[in-house]
Amino acid sequence: MFAVDLHLHTRPFHNPRGAPTAFDPYGARLMAASARNRGIDGLALTNHNYRVPYLNDDPLFVPGIEVTTRNGHVLVVGPDPPDRTYGDRSSPAAVVEDAHDRGCAAVIAHPFRNSTVADVDAPFDAVEVNGKHPERRAEIERIADEREIPVVGGSDAHFPFELGRVHTLVYADDLTPESVVDAIRDGRVEPRRQTYLTDRLLLPMYDAIHGARDALQRAVPG
Known part of the structure; x- marks a missing residue:
């Protein structure tokens, strides 16, 4: 069994251009150091709309990308996600098809945060419990039951102290990008929540930020 965080970013803020930044290699190293400290065996580096091609064995870097679609975000993780x-x-549906052609898993990311991806008829491999909304696990499990897919976990970390608060237990004999994909597709995964002292401050802050953003979007037509 391995602990794998399937959703994290290598820089504090999103790059609107969806392109690599000079901070990415430093962010990756900081995330790796935090993972070693917290007992996380693998990290999927899933920046928005671009892949960071870094290699690391302890923890294992699993290639990934968080794809922005018409309906919301989809995580693509595995040996060969798209570069951009x-x-x-x-x-x-096109993102899922491409992921499968590349030997990757396609995961519905944070389905309740400005997303209707869970309503799309496509063969997703899993649905995510997100570290910013761990209290929504019961709702995530209902989606998983309806679709007959497993639930995975990812922290959605942008800073090292956020890493691992929700992650995935992967039941496999060894840890490789391929074994992670196989475990997801076979249902040999489960989300795990790990509470740290920082969560007492972070989770209320996330709720306030996303609540304000949702209210603003409802107030602005279109």
Whole structure:
């Protein structure tokens, strides 16, 4: 069994251009150091719309990307995710098809945060419990039951102290990008929540930020 965080970023803030930044290699090293300290065996580096091609064995870096689609975000993790995607032009179904062609798993990311991906008829491999909304696990499990897919976990970390608060237990004999994909597809995964002292401050802050953003979007037509 291995502990793998399937959703994290290598820089504090999103790059609107969806392109690599000079901070990415430093962010990756900081995340790796935090993972070793917290007993996390693997990290999926899933920046928005671009892949960071870094290699690491302890913890294992699993290639990944968080794809922005017309309906919301989809995590693509595995041996060969795409290098770049382009904004919200893709349909979730096309992203899933491409992920499968590449030997990767396609995961519904934070389905209750400005997303209708869970309503799309596409063969997703899993749905995510997100570290910013761990209290929504019961709702995530209902989606998983309806679709007959497993639940995985990812912290959605942008800072090292956020890493691992929700992660995935992967039941496999060895840890490789391929074994992670196989475990997801076979249902040999489960989300695990790990509470740290920082969560007492972070989770209320996340709720306030996303609540304010949702209220603003409802107030602005279109």
